[in-house]
Amino acid sequence: MSKKKLVMVGNGMAGVRTLEELLKIAPDEYEITVFGAEPHPNYNRILLSPVLAGEMTIQDIILNDHQWYTDNGIRLHLGKTVNRIDRVKRRVIADDGTEESYDRLLLATGSNPFMLPIPGNDLPGVISYRDIADTDAMIDAAKRYRHAVVIGGGLLGLEAANGLKLRGMDVTVVHLADWLLERQLDETAGRMLQKSLEGRGLKFLLGKQTEALVAGESGRVAAIRLKDGLQIPADLVVMAVGIRPNIALAESAGIYCNRGIVVNDTMQTYDPKVYAVGECVAHRGIAYGLVAPLFEQGKVAANHLGNYGIGRYTGSVTSTKLKVTGIDLFSAGDFFGGKDSEEIILNDAAGGVYKKLVIQDNKLVGGVLYGDTADGPWYYQLLRDGQDIHEIRDHLLFGQSHVGDVGHQGHSKAAAMADSAEVCGCNGVSKGTIVKSIKENGLFTLDDIKKHTKAASSCGSCAGLCEQILSATIGGAYTPAASNRKPVCGCTEFSHQEVRDAIRQQPLLSIGETMRFMEWTTPDGCDKCRPALNYYLISTWPKQAKDDPRSRLINERAHANIQKDGTYSVVPRMWGGLTTSAELRRIADVAEKYQVPTIKVTGGQRIDLLGIRKDDLIGVWKDLDMPSGHAYGKSIRTVKTCVGAEHCRFGTQLAMDMGVKLEKMLFDMYAPHKVKLAVSGCPRNCAEAGIKDVGVIGVDSGYELYVGGNGGIKTEVAQFFVKVGSDEEVMEYAGAFLQLYREEAFYLERTCHYLERVGLDHAKSRVVDDEENRKALHGRLLAELKDAKDPWAERIAGVEKNEYETLAV
Amino acid sequence: MPEWKSICHIDDIPRLGSRVVRPKNGGSGEPGTGGDNADRGEGGEGGDIALFRTSSDEVFALRDRCPHKGGPLSQGMVHGNQVTCPLHGWKLRLDSGEAVAPDQGCARRYPVRIESGTVFLEI
Ligand code: SRM
Ligand SMILES: Cc1cc2nc3c(=O)[nH]c(=O)nc-3n(C[C@H](O)[C@H](O)[C@H](O)COP(=O)(O)OP(=O)(O)OC[C@H]3O[C@@H](n4cnc5c(N)ncnc54)[C@H](O)[C@@H]3O)c2cc1C
Ligand code: SF4
Ligand code: FES
Numbered sequence: 001m002s003k004k005k006l007v008m009v010g011n012g013m014a015g016v017r018t019l020e021e022l023l024k025i026a027p028d029e030y031e032i033t034v035f036g037a038e039p040h041p042n043y044n045r046i047l048l049s050p051v052l053a054g055e056m057t058i059q060d061i062i063l064n065d066h067q068w069y070t071d072n073g074i075r076l077h078l079g080k081t082v083n084r085i086d087r088v089k090r091r092v093i094a095d096d097g098t099e100e101s102y103d104r105l106l107l108a109t110g111s112n113p114f115m116l117p118i119p120g121n122d123l124p125g126v127i128s129y130r131d132i133a134d135t136d137a138m139i140d141a142a143k144r145y146r147h148a149v150v151i152g153g154g155l156l157g158l159e160a161a162n163g164l165k166l167r168g169m170d171v172t173v174v175h176l177a178d179w180l181l182e183r184q185l186d187e188t189a190g191r192m193l194q195k196s197l198e199g200r201g202l203k204f205l206l207g208k209q210t211e212a213l214v215a216g217e218s219g220r221v222a223a224i225r226l227k228d229g230l231q232i233p234a235d236l237v238v239m240a241v242g243i244r245p246n247i248a249l250a251e252s253a254g255i256y257c258n259r260g261i262v263v264n265d266t267m268q269t270y271d272p273k274v275y276a277v278g279e280c281v282a283h284r285g286i287a288y289g290l291v292a293p294l295f296e297q298g299k300v301a302a303n304h305l306g307n308y309g310i311g312r313y314t315g316s317v318t319s320t321k322l323k324v325t326g327i328d329l330f331s332a333g334d335f336f337g338g339k340d341s342e343e344i345i346l347n348d349a350a351g352g353v354y355k356k357l358v359i360q361d362n363k364l365v366g367g368v369l370y371g372d373t374a375d376g377p378w379y380y381q382l383l384r385d386g387q388d389i390h391e392i393r394d395h396l397l398f399g400q401s402h403v404g405d406v407g408h409q410g411h412s413k414a415a416a417m418a419d420s421a422e423v424c425g426c427n428g429v430s431k432g433t434i435v436k437s438i439k440e441n442g443l444f445t446l447d448d449i450k451k452h453t454k455a456a457s458s459c460g461s462c463a464g465l466c467e468q469i470l471s472a473t474i475g476g477a478y479t480p481a482a483s484n485r486k487p488v489c490g491c492t493e494f495s496h497q498e499v500r501d502a503i504r505q506q507p508l509l510s511i512g513e514t515m516r517f518m519e520w521t522t523p524d525g526c527d528k529c530r531p532a533l534n535y536y537l538i539s540t541w542p543k544q545a546k547d548d549p550r551s552r553l554i555n556e557r558a559h560a561n562i563q564k565d566g567t568y569s570v571v572p573r574m575w576g577g578l579t580t581s582a583e584l585r586r587i588a589d590v591a592e593k594y595q596v597p598t599i600k601v602t603g604g605q606r607i608d609l610l611g612i613r614k615d616d617l618i619g620v621w622k623d624l625d626m627p628s629g630h631a632y633g634k635s636i637r638t639v640k641t642c643v644g645a646e647h648c649r650f651g652t653q654l655a656m657d658m659g660v661k662l663e664k665m666l667f668d669m670y671a672p673h674k675v676k677l678a679v680s681g682c683p684r685n686c687a688e689a690g691i692k693d694v695g696v697i698g699v700d701s702g703y704e705l706y707v708g709g710n711g712g713i714k715t716e717v718a719q720f721f722v723k724v725g726s727d728e729e730v731m732e733y734a735g736a737f738l739q740l741y742r743e744e745a746f747y748l749e750r751t752c753h754y755l756e757r758v759g760l761d762h763a764k765s766r767v768v769d770d771e772e773n774r775k776a777l778h779g780r781l782l783a784e785l786k787d788a789k790d791p792w793a794e795r796i797a798g799v800e801k802n803e804y805e806t807l808a809v
Numbered sequence: 810m811p812e813w814k815s816i817c818h819i820d821d822i823p824r825l826g827s828r829v830v831r832p833k834n835g836g837s838g839e840p841g842t843g844g845d846n847a848d849r850g851e852g853g854e855g856g857d858i859a860l861f862r863t864s865s866d867e868v869f870a871l872r873d874r875c876p877h878k879g880g881p882l883s884q885g886m887v888h889g890n891q892v893t894c895p896l897h898g899w900k901l902r903l904d905s906g907e908a909v910a911p912d913q914g915c916a917r918r919y920p921v922r923i924e925s926g927t928v929f930l931e932i
Contacts (some may be wrong), residue, residue: 427897452911458897524825524864527886527893550825554884554895562895566881802821806829807860809814809932 003031006305007092007102009082009249011036013045013291014278015108016064018298018305023072025521026306032074033100035092037081040132041066044442046291046474048135049323052163056439058132063442075100085253087271104305107250107261107269107276111243111289116151120213125221126237129160138238142167145235149173149224151210153180155322157240161202162324164236172203172232174210174224184320184331188347189354189370196327196352205230213237245280245287260287265312267301277301283313290318295444303493308519311493319380321373321471330376330471333366333383334358341365344397355397362390375399377467388759400464423465426458431469438473446470447490461713489528491520496532496746503536509545511537527553532747535634535672539742542784549800555632558803559791560617568617569610571631572624573667576641576659576679577605583626590623604631604638604676618804621792627667628792634748635670636677639663640688644681644698651681653698658727659687662696665731666738668788669781672745672754675738676711690718693741693751694734699723703730707737707763708755716752719760722768736767736777743777813922813929820926822862827883827892829873830858832932858919858930859883861892861903868921869903870930876901876914 006022008015011034019032036042040062047061069076080094091101113128115121125145127137141148142164150161153175165171173180179190180197194204209227213234216222225231245260256262256270260282267275267283277297279289288294293316303311319332337343341360346353353371357364357379364382369375378400382389389396417423419432437443437452449466450457456466485495494502499518508514511533515525525533530551537545549557560568574583587607591599597611606629612620621628630636639662642648644655659679669675678687679696689695691711695718697704702725709718722733740763745754755763767774795804822828857873859882867890873883880896891900891909900909906916920931 454911522889524888526888527898530886530888550823550887553886558884562881562884564878564880564896566879566884802823802826802828806831806857807817807821808831808833809816809930 004029004103005101006030006032006104006106007100008032008034008106008108009092010108010110010246010278010280011038011042011076011078012108012110012278013042013063014110014294014298015106016042017295018106018108018277018301019072019074020064021299021302022305025302025308029306030104032072033077033102034069034074035077035080035082035094035098035100037079038131038133039079041069041076041078043132045131046323047439048129048132049159049163050325052135052138052160053166053325054163055325058135060439082249083252085249085255085274087253087255087274090273103273105274106301106305107255107274107280108278109246109249109280111245111279111287113239114242114244115239116210116241118210118212120215120221121239123213123215123221124219125235126213126239128239129156130243138164138236139167141236142169146170147172147233148236148238149232149234150238150240151175151224152240152242153177153204153206154183154240154242155181155320157238158197159323160238160240162197162200164238165200165202169236170203171201172205172234174205174208174226176207176209178207180204180206181322181329185329185368185370186335186356189329189331189356189368192349192352192354192370193322193327193329197324205232243279243289245282247280250274250276250280258282259285265300265314266304266309267297267313268304275301275305284315286315288316288318290320291444292316293318310519317384319376321376328369328371328373330369330373330379331367332376332380333364335366335368337366344393346397357397359389359393362388362393364389364396373471374468377471378464387757391759391761423469424453424455424458424462427454429453429455434466434469435473438470443470444474459713488532489526491522491525491529492518494518499533500536500540500746503540507541509537509541511548511551525551531556531634535670535747538670539672549803556634557800558614558617559628559632559795560612560614561632563610565611567611567613569608569631570612570617570620570624571602571604571606571608571629572626573629573663574606574626575663576639576656578641578656578660579606586624586626590620593623594620602631604629605640606631606638615804615806618796622796627790630668630791633670634673635668635675636663636666637674638676639666640676640678640692642680642686644679646681648681650684651698652700653679653681653703655679655681655687655698658696658698658703658730661727662731662734665735665782665785667785668790669738669742669785671738671742672747673750675741675751677734691715692718694718694737696730696734701725705730705733705737708752708760710750710752712750719755721760721764732774732778733767735781736774737763739777739781740766742781811931813931816860816928816930818926819862819866819868819923819928822860822868822928824862824866825864825887827859827861827885827887829881829883830860830870830930832856832858857881857883858932859892860921860928860930861887863887863890863903867903868923868928870919870921871901871903871906872917872919874916875899876908876916877912882916 042064044061044063050056082092082094084093091099093099113130127134148164148169148171150157150173153173161171161173179187180194211227212225213221214223221237223231224234247257247261250261251257261276261280263276263281263283269276278294297313300311300313322329337358341358344357346355356368358366367379417431421431423431434453441452456463487493534548534551538547554562594616596609600608602608639659641656641659645651646656675693677694678689678692680687680689681698689697691709695706704723705721706718707721710716741751859871859873861869873881875894877899880894884895885892890903893900899912906918908914922929
């Protein structure tokens, strides 16, 4: 069967991104032809500003070179403008007579800069700022002329003005509104911006309207005249007063347009054979002018062109950044606020920092940051997620490092870091390497960064920092996906929540079935999604779904921790940190018999035997005759205890006894991530219950329970959950909370991350306030753990024998 | 001279899993270890071999030593025609031993033949 023909008109960022998405999911569906009016292959238009400022070259910003088109079998017509679509015969005709026929047509014609309808707007020396040609014209003018006037104090105008100034021109910005970036900033931030740009030598005429452009003797523009009569010299006039979706071609072909080419949620125009994406379209009445929404549109269009038919584009919230090096500015959402909203403001005029957050119904709806934008991406994420912020409201203005989950490096300011500074401590990746890769490879997402540089791909604690670098480098083009919509991994479009829901609703019982039903794009998934799917299946259908050892990472498969030299470590369980002389003797014997090179007391109150060969594991376990400590598992780890009222003069409760009871209740409990508990006998808290997933602190009248603590990558203090009177209640509340976590959390979410997502109040409402539900949760946990088996004992008995035996030849 | 040796039945290797093959006289290092302490002579003969079986029942053999820092590939997760190293997550192609970009490196590949269910390795 011959392939269908896809013709794309407009070789810009939105269109080519759509093709990339399409080639990813349906590489053989179409024979593709592309028309581009510009003589260049697809380049990163948003980086024209750094080019103008002399920070980058045109070569740096090419996204898809000629080779890319060749490699993907795409016929490319450059420098040809399509000026007719014959929808009856399904073909397009370009200005030079080239014709191509199509089965599907993709319009991605972008937009045209708006030229003020004033006398002189067509004089030589009057240009817009849209493409490489304009940029070249500005660079050239800067070499030969002195006076530049930029009309329009929006993002584009200011970036143009800054670039021209850096290239040595005397620049004045004429702006109609009373302050700069009036659509992105409130007045206070606008004034601060103006001051700092004036500090760089730019001049501003605000609240002024242009009347005419005046020619000089040579016929080139020489001056600009304002409505109030003022006339100032201008050898170059850049009009940056807005853009208009480029719909002329579509309109002439009778395709319905209003502001832009009208499309539905699948990016289809009124002609079902014709799709449209990018700045040229109007979706639900909105024409977007930033790349992030356009990329989302492209993904949806590709999905439908590829005949998958599942994605829908439902609109975007956008954010902005000004790409003027050294000026930090960020805004998103509705930052003016209304009568129902509240504002939190920090205004440090002398320090050059201004922050305003607009809150409505306990949700962040908008924000403006000036001077310190490090937390911009985080606020933006909160905004897009529509997350309830009332629990973190006190700290909100101070940023994520005060509340969130960026890890140990989140608070350093990306912009201020030297290029040589290390960002990813795990993989040794510097800021410079990341910035270079973002620019050279045209990266737009955190996942792209992980793939290309390895940064943030290990422990992930630098993810926040990478996001900051990304947003500092590419500006508003960076949009973090709403976290509840983030795909599980590169193998699927679906998020953790969607996968969980499908498994429960369908129901789905095996990994293969789930991947088929949810149309996984890879044959067997990968090391990210398979463990997650396995967990969701066995936690949703504990008795029915079968655990798949092949979908567990090595530690959980071998039931020991792999070491850097390929040997394993063995941590037997010592209930509540208690041991006996007999156990210690056996440990000593094992250590001698198997020549264990290192014996260590762990941070979890037990003993680690390190450096054991895999084929010795079963023998070691057998000789130890102790149960597994699960030190390797996404499962219950330890219950740390202090000596408690058993011995301590301050103890109010029997901490060791309580700890052992909890640990026995939870034995072999697998979970989305590891789970650690601690029980202290009094508020002196020697067992460090304040940084555990569940912390129990004895007081005279009973116990206080804390949840969501974490002592790992980013220390998180546990939050008070409930106070109870008896041991039984401790077991019931702790068990119910953990079961809730097991049923609702996403794979690899620790309790603190889970609570950050759903809110402590949610957990309280299910466990503390709702007795029936609490008992049901606890009951489900106990039912599941009733037949818990010690995995080591099972393996001694022969389970998964192959895993531990080598084949000698 | 490399020669074909019978190793095991294909069902001795779990689907999407692997086995470790230990040549008796080939190894120059500690048996049972595959990491950076296992001195087996870069690029030389011998040492453990990882035998993988994919979901489509193809069998591949690579030297059990990741080009990154020597991780034992046999302990990794198999997906498609790749294995993810258990230590730091490099992905290697089973059919060529090449690391998947952006990582660079290659694990030695051994020829595999299957005859009526029996797996042969040329070592
Ligand atoms: C053995 C031990 C260190 C020690 O010698 O004391 C240890 C060793 C490892 N920890 Fe840990 N952690 C150990 C206590 C801790 C503690 C302290 C504690 O439990 O009281 C913490 C902080 C508390 C916490 O988790 O909230 C801790 C936070 C981590 C983290 C960060 C977790 C986080 O959510 O931020 C990781 C990484 C991960 O799990 O993804 C980690 C991962 C690891 C791994 C498993 C890394 C790996 O995947 O291979 C280490 C295995 C080393 C090896 O070669 O065997 N280890 N680790 C401790 C074992 C305790 C036990 O008896 O089970
Ligand atoms: C200087 C500058 C800075 C920017 N900075 C940012 C930023 O920081 N963040 C951000 O998100 N966005 C920024 N933008 C906006 C962003 O570049 C655009 O939103 C994006 O490029 C639009 O993509 P598109 O594919 O819809 O249109 P375009 O990229 O404009 O592509 C359309 C292409 O189609 C061609 N074309 C049109 N009609 C025809 C025809 N009939 N036949 C053949 N070819 C045709 C055009 O020549 C053009 O090449 C900036 C834009 C500029 C100019
Ligand atoms: S034991 Fe924990 S802290 Fe120590 S090196 Fe390993 S992961 Fe890092
Ligand atoms: S040793 Fe294989 S990834 Fe590091």
